[in-house]
Amino acid sequence: MRTTTIFCFLLLTLLSCQSQNNNPETDRIVGGSCEGCEATLEYGNRVLNSVDTIPDFEQNDPKLKLSGTVYQQDGKTPAAGVILYFHQTNRDGIYPPRKGDTGWARRHGYHHSWLKTNEQGRYTLFTFRPGAYPGRNIAEHIHLYIKEPGKTAYYIDDFTFPDDPLNTAKVQKNNPNRGGSGVFQPVLRNGIFEIERDIILGLNIPDYN
Numbered sequence: 001m002r003t004t005t006i007f008c009f010l011l012l013t014l015l016s017c018q019s020q021n022n023n024p025e026t027d028r029i030v031g032g033s034c035e036g037c038e039a040t041l042e043y044g045n046r047v048l049n050s051v052d053t054i055p056d057f058e059q060n061d062p063k064l065k066l067s068g069t070v071y072q073q074d075g076k077t078p079a080a081g082v083i084l085y086f087h088q089t090n091r092d093g094i095y096p097p098r099k100g101d102t103g104w105a106r107r108h109g110y111h112h113s114w115l116k117t118n119e120q121g122r123y124t125l126f127t128f129r130p131g132a133y134p135g136r137n138i139a140e141h142i143h144l145y146i147k148e149p150g151k152t153a154y155y156i157d158d159f160t161f162p163d164d165p166l167n168t169a170k171v172q173k174n175n176p177n178r179g180g181s182g183v184f185q186p187v188l189r190n191g192i193f194e195i196e197r198d199i200i201l202g203l204n205i206p207d208y209n
Contacts, residue, residue, distance in 0.1 A: 031154025031178075032206045039104035039112070040085040040145045040153035048083065048116035053126040055110055060091055060128035064186060066142070066159065067124040068197040070117045073208075075200045078121025082201070083147035086125055087112035093131035108143075129186075129193070132166060139167035146179065146201065154205055157182035159195065178204045 031037075057063065066086075070079045087108040089095055095109030105112070111130075115123045132140045141158035156179030160167050163185060172183055179199045186193030202208035 027150060027152045030151045030202075030205055030207050034145070034153065034155050036104050036108065036143075037145050037153040037155065039087070039108055040083060040114075040147045042103045042105070043083075043085075043114040046114070048114050050115055050118040050122055051124045051126075052113045052115050054086070054088070054113050054128065056090070057126050057128060062129050062186070063192045064127050064129055065124065065192050065194045066127060066197065067122070067194070068199060070121045070123065070146075070199045070201065073200065073202045075203075078117075078119070079148070079201055080117055080119045080121055081149065082117045082121075083153075084115040084117070084123055084125075085112070085145040085147070085153070086115070086127070086142060088127065088130040088142040089133070091128070091131045093133045126192075129161070132164070137166060139164045139171060144179075144182070146199070148201060151208075154178075156180075156199065156205075159184065159197070161185065176204055 070082050072079050088111050097106050098110045117123050141160050145153050145155050147153040159182050184195045186195050
């Protein structure tokens with residue numbers, strides 16, 4: 001009986017910690033309009049970690065390792081417990097849903113992931129390079145939304161690639177650099193292309209202060 005009580009207490013504590021980022025009625029609105037930001041909280045009861053892998057990672061090339069440190073607004077203090085929501089197309093430039101998907105997964109497809117920064121503010125996602133939208137003049141990109149405790153979710157600059165012919169100098173110049181630049185050339189290390197991207201919370205985010 002005592003063991004069961006302790007287990008239930010620990011489970012409730014864990015769920016409480018997981019849900020402390022999810023207070024839409026009291027969160028302060030930041031970042032302006034954000035289509036799809038609701039998806040940042042659609043992770044259900046899963047326990048979020050600082051490392052995850054996008055579905056179909058093994059079946060697709062080129063493979064990517066996205067990692068970095070999320071910092072507080074001062075750009076120096078690591079930010080722990082921040083939720084990061086990634087979503088992207090497949091290699092054909094499509095967001096394929098799965099049968100039975102609900103919420104934003106029906107539009108974002110199943111190549112998505114939620115991470116939660118560790119005590120050092122670190123995150124790592126194993127994924128693959130997405131394809132550009134078919135028939136459209138939009139560069140390859142990986143979307144990234146941020147959810148901090150006490151603030152609504154907001155988007156930051158997509159991960160994009162300078163060697164993408166659609167990612168022209170003009171396009172890059174017009175990027176708002178929300179959270180910092182998202183333009184990185186992947187570096188091949190040990191058979192996987194790596195991108196190290198640090199993120200500064202609130203940087204160039206409207207209504208953040």
